[in-house]
Amino acid sequence: MNTTMNAPATQAGTLDIRGLRLTLPGTARPVLDGVDLTVAPGETVSLVGESGSGKTLTSRSALCLLPPGAVTEGTVRVNGDDVLTADADRLRALRTGTVAMVFQDPRAALNPLRRIGDFLTEGVRATRTAARARATARATELLGAVGLDDTVLRKYPGQVSGGMLQRVMIAAALMGEPALLLADEPTTALDVTTQAEVVALLARLRERFATALLFVTHDLDLAAAISDRVYVMYAGRIAEHGPAKQLFEHPRHPYTAALLASTPRLERTGGRLSAIEGRPPGLSTALTGCAFAARCPLATEVCDERPPELRPVPGHPEHRAACHHSELLEGSADA
Amino acid sequence: MTAVLTRRPGLSGIRAAGSPLHLICLALVVLVVTAAVLAPWLVPHDPNVVDLGSALAGTSADHPLGVDAAGRDTLSRLLLGARTSLLGPLEVVAFSTLAGVAVGTAAAWRGGRLDSLLSRSTELVFAFPGMLLAILIISVYGEGLLAPVIALAIAYLPYVSRLTRSLVLAERARPYVSAYRVQGHSALQICLRHVLPNIAPVVLAQATINFGYALMDLAGLSFLGLGIPALTPDWGRMVFDGQTAVQHGYPLSAILPCVVIVLTVVAFNVVGERWADRVARRDR
Amino acid sequence: MSFVVFAVRRTAEMAATLFAASFVVFGAMYLAPGSPASFLLSGRSASPEALAAINSQYHLDDPFAVRYFAWLGNVLQGDFGRSITYRTDVSRLLADRLPTTLLLIAMSLTVVVLVGLFLGGLAAVRGGATDSAVLVATTFAVATPSFVAAVLLQGLFAVRLGWFPSGGSGDGPVDMLRHLTLPAVALALYLIGMLTRVTRSAMLEALDSEHVTVARSRGVPERQVIRRHAFRNSLGTILTTGGLVVSTLLVCTILVETAFSVGGIGQLLELSTTTKDFPTVQAIALIVVALFMAVNLVVDLLLPLADPRLTLGTRGAAA
Numbered sequence: 050m051n052t053t054m055n056a057p058a059t060q061a062g063t064l065d066i067r068g069l070r071l072t073l074p075g076t077a078r079p080v081l082d083g084v085d086l087t088v089a090p091g092e093t094v095s096l097v098g099e100s101g102s103g104k105t106l107t108s109r110s111a112l113c114l115l116p117p118g119a120v121t122e123g124t125v126r127v128n129g130d131d132v133l134t135a136d137a138d139r140l141r142a143l144r145t146g147t148v149a150m151v152f153q154d155p156r157a158a159l160n161p162l163r164r165i166g167d168f169l170t171e172g173v174r175a176t177r178t179a180a181r182a183r184a185t186a187r188a189t190e191l192l193g194a195v196g197l198d199d200t201v202l203r204k205y206p207g208q209v210s211g212g213m214l215q216r217v218m219i220a221a222a223l224m225g226e227p228a229l230l231l232a233d234e235p236t237t238a239l240d241v242t243t244q245a246e247v248v249a250l251l252a253r254l255r256e257r258f259a260t261a262l263l264f265v266t267h268d269l270d271l272a273a274a275i276s277d278r279v280y281v282m283y284a285g286r287i288a289e290h291g292p293a294k295q296l297f298e299h300p301r302h303p304y305t306a307a308l309l310a311s312t313p314r315l316e317r318t319g320g321r322l323s324a325i326e327g328r329p330p331g332l333s334t335a336l337t338g339c340a341f342a343a344r345c346p347l348a349t350e351v352c353d354e355r356p357p358e359l360r361p362v363p364g365h366p367e368h369r370a371a372c373h374h375s376e377l378l379e380g381s382a383d384a
Numbered sequence: 385m386t387a388v389l390t391r392r393p394g395l396s397g398i399r400a401a402g403s404p405l406h407l408i409c410l411a412l413v414v415l416v417v418t419a420a421v422l423a424p425w426l427v428p429h430d431p432n433v434v435d436l437g438s439a440l441a442g443t444s445a446d447h448p449l450g451v452d453a454a455g456r457d458t459l460s461r462l463l464l465g466a467r468t469s470l471l472g473p474l475e476v477v478a479f480s481t482l483a484g485v486a487v488g489t490a491a492a493w494r495g496g497r498l499d500s501l502l503s504r505s506t507e508l509v510f511a512f513p514g515m516l517l518a519i520l521i522i523s524v525y526g527e528g529l530l531a532p533v534i535a536l537a538i539a540y541l542p543y544v545s546r547l548t549r550s551l552v553l554a555e556r557a558r559p560y561v562s563a564y565r566v567q568g569h570s571a572l573q574i575c576l577r578h579v580l581p582n583i584a585p586v587v588l589a590q591a592t593i594n595f596g597y598a599l600m601d602l603a604g605l606s607f608l609g610l611g612i613p614a615l616t617p618d619w620g621r622m623v624f625d626g627q628t629a630v631q632h633g634y635p636l637s638a639i640l641p642c643v644v645i646v647l648t649v650v651a652f653n654v655v656g657e658r659w660a661d662r663v664a665r666r667d668r
Numbered sequence: 669m670s671f672v673v674f675a676v677r678r679t680a681e682m683a684a685t686l687f688a689a690s691f692v693v694f695g696a697m698y699l700a701p702g703s704p705a706s707f708l709l710s711g712r713s714a715s716p717e718a719l720a721a722i723n724s725q726y727h728l729d730d731p732f733a734v735r736y737f738a739w740l741g742n743v744l745q746g747d748f749g750r751s752i753t754y755r756t757d758v759s760r761l762l763a764d765r766l767p768t769t770l771l772l773i774a775m776s777l778t779v780v781v782l783v784g785l786f787l788g789g790l791a792a793v794r795g796g797a798t799d800s801a802v803l804v805a806t807t808f809a810v811a812t813p814s815f816v817a818a819v820l821l822q823g824l825f826a827v828r829l830g831w832f833p834s835g836g837s838g839d840g841p842v843d844m845l846r847h848l849t850l851p852a853v854a855l856a857l858y859l860i861g862m863l864t865r866v867t868r869s870a871m872l873e874a875l876d877s878e879h880v881t882v883a884r885s886r887g888v889p890e891r892q893v894i895r896r897h898a899f900r901n902s903l904g905t906i907l908t909t910g911g912l913v914v915s916t917l918l919v920c921t922i923l924v925e926t927a928f929s930v931g932g933i934g935q936l937l938e939l940s941t942t943t944k945d946f947p948t949v950q951a952i953a954l955i956v957v958a959l960f961m962a963v964n965l966v967v968d969l970l971l972p973l974a975d976p977r978l979t980l981g982t983r984g985a986a987a
Binding site: 405507508511512513515516519520521522523524525526596600603604607608609610620623626627630631632633635638639642645646647649650653654 | 685686688689692693696697699700804807808810811812813814815816819820822823826827828834835915916918919920922923926927937938940941942944946949953956957960961
């Protein structure tokens with residue numbers, strides 16, 4: 050997809066993914082199909098999609114965490130360095146420093162047999178030869194920043210709550226002073242009451258440490274609330290992206306519009322919730338046209354014949370949608 | 385709750401060794417069993433005819449696998465030995481499976497004191513390795529194949545009964561059982577007609593796995609001269625008989641039964657594990 | 669503290685099982701046809717002296733329960749009675765032979781642990797052809813009874829190559845090690861196969877877990893990931909096979925010591941079984957069962973160290 054000039058940002062982004070295509074053995078279509086995505090320094094970007102849309106794989110590609118047997122095309126650059134072709138030493142430097150990830154389920158992400166203190170310090174101590182005392186001091190400081198005290202250092206993951214563990218996870222991600230923080234559905238595995246706290250904490254810390262944040266979620270409202278820009282992903286492709294407010298108020302892709310319509314809202318009492326008919330395309334069938342065509346109310350012949358490209362929305366150069374009929378959605382707030 | 389085959393550790397994962405191995409092993413099982421069944425008609429020589437003149441002679445047209453230190457034909461003894469060497473484990477497996485299923489089903493169905501009695505005695509039997517129990521009983525009863533077979537069957541019983549217990553517990557919780565109960569079927573009827581056929585594949589896979597172990601244990605006992613009567617050809621006994629020849633530099637008559645034992649156990653283990661894996665995958 | 673309660677309870681359970689086992693070992697002789705005295709002296713001329721010894725050891729004139737507890741009391745004091753074949757105290761026989769067997773088992777255990785953990789870890793980490801080769805090799809290892817391994821090793825290394833003696837226990841420490849090398853390897857082969865497989869599957873499971881991916885994503889070097897995350901987390905599973913490993917070693921020494929004519933308690937058990945020397949058989953059976961249960965107890969008490977979740981009473985959602 051080199052015909053479309055992508056990110057309007059002039060300087061290289063903290064994360065700059067171009068034309069990323071990822072193929073797994075035994076699948077008919079690529080799991081990621083020409084994904085372009087940028088995150089500018091200090092920016093918060095949300096990546097929204099259903100499970101299986103490829104949003105987790107996209108975010109993990111920034112750490113070169115790929116499933117076994119994956120074949121990639123395209124580039125993933127972090128601060129200008131290509132991640133996918135980096136050698137072991139560069140990759141380790143990237144993983145201990147530049148990029149850090151907050152994982153979905155903190156219970157699974159921490160080794161239950163090792164103390165939380167070991168978890169916090171093991172990454173930085175591995176490469177930076179930071180003295181144990183310095184690493185521990187930093188861990189304590191960051192625990193303070195996430196609202197925990199240093200008594201958890203001596204505890205095992207089984208002894209603290211899920212919300213606390215996710216705070217530990219966030220503190221651990223900040224250990225290497227990363228330029229880019231990836232958060233992969235960081236609240237999904239938590240209680241509803243702690244979800245909001247964790248999100249607020251992430252937002253606050255992102256500001257304090259001036260890191261860029263790529264927030265992966267299936268929760269549209271959450272994405273709207275915390276991010277500057279939003280990417281909507283469907284079946285391994287970017288369906289639409291743009292500034293958060295603009296995208297949610299004027300979706301230009303029927304999938305985004307349908308997602309918005311299917312989200313329950315308190316202020317819209319009495320309104321009907323519309324589920325999206327059908328299911329996302331499986332990995333066993335190749336796609337000829339638009340991935341959403343089979344479920345799209347606007348679909349015509351052209352949608353089955355060739356995949357739409359991301360085109361800027363007239364009057365809003367930063368808002369792009371990959372739909373042959375995006376002009377039909379003009380003016381509609383939520384379809 | 386899914387019941388898991390109580391394999392002794394170390395065997396799970398044989399499937400990864402690929403399917404050609406599995407097919408070869410299946411063929412080997414068929415071959416060994418056929419040889420055991422047809423042995424009386426296949427043997428070229430009387431396995432007990434002693435010919436000291438040609439003792440330890442190498443392979444020849446008359447004796448394709450050579451002869452042992454007493455001049456007995458190795459091929460004939462291997463073929464007839466297959467009968468004793470397979471029949472013993474078969475009896476062990478049959479007895480331990482039947483008794484184990486009965487005990488396990490009763491414990492699961494009745495629960496309560498019967499169940500806790502079972503788990504106590506299981507722990508006790510696990511404390512006695514099969515061979516040790518066999519030796520203890522042989523030292524009381526003396527010669528004969530019966531004592532070791534019973535001892536090993538008792539030693540293997542808990543493996544089957546524990547598995548059966550967990551399977552029956554899972555089965556009993558399924559709706560069809562209460563449906564039959566409501567219709568007035570007796571517990572025995574439900575168990576025999578419906579529950580047992582449902583759990584049979586898993587139990588039989590366990591039995592196949594136990595077969596290999598029983599073969600090794602019984603061969604070990606007959607290597608020690610315990611259990612098998614003196615003149616009966618048996619693989620373990622053949623290894624013992626051949627050991628003296630090995631020490632004098634004529635290893636053939638001992639190596640052959642060794643190879644046959646190992647290959648047979650490998651074959652039964654691989655086939656049993658493969659079966660267990662398929663059953664486990666089907667249940668998932 | 670809950671660990672103390674746990675330890676006391678496990679120890680009590682073990683003592684109860686051991687008690688039941690001693691009952692089985694003692695009661696076994698009543699399965700024999702004929703009177704206990706005639707069984708115990710089976711085939712031998714019943715000299716008045718031997719008969720008196722048997723009578724006093726088993727209290728054959730008393731009721732069953734009295735006999736049992738009298739015997740048990742003696743056993744607890746280390747008095748296993750007199751061997752009928754050797755006409756000496758069983759405890760003397762054992763004291764002479766136990767060190768040899770324990771040395772053999774220690775050598776074998778060392779080989780099993782070193783080779784088994786190494787091969788299992790290697791197969792799990794490398795995968796591919798290494799893994800397949802290890803799997804095929806262990807398939808044969810777990811199908812090789814130790815007496816088969818003993819005879820084959822003897823034929824190759826003792827007779828054909830002459831590197832090691834083909835039998836006996838040797839004199840003096842160095843000679844003893846030389847004599848016990850082949851038996852130890854024969855004894856180890858089956859268990860190497862078993863431990864390799866246990867280690868391999870435990871390591872694979874651990875390597876597949878999310879926290880390993882997370883550690884890698886944080887730039888933790890692969891060696892540390894394998895050591896601190898995969899191997900550390902497999903230890904619990906590996907430890908639980910400890911009891912089985914030791915009891916298999918104890919039982920298979922009977923075969924291996926017989927094959928190599930090593931004068932340990934395994935060979936003694938074989939000799940006493942064929943000569944119907946029941947007091948000796950009883951003593952050895954009890955020792956084997958007791959050692960097995962002691963090892964199991966130690967494993968149970970060690971497990972909380974390998975897995976802090978066991979003492980904390982809190983279980984994480986995922987391992």
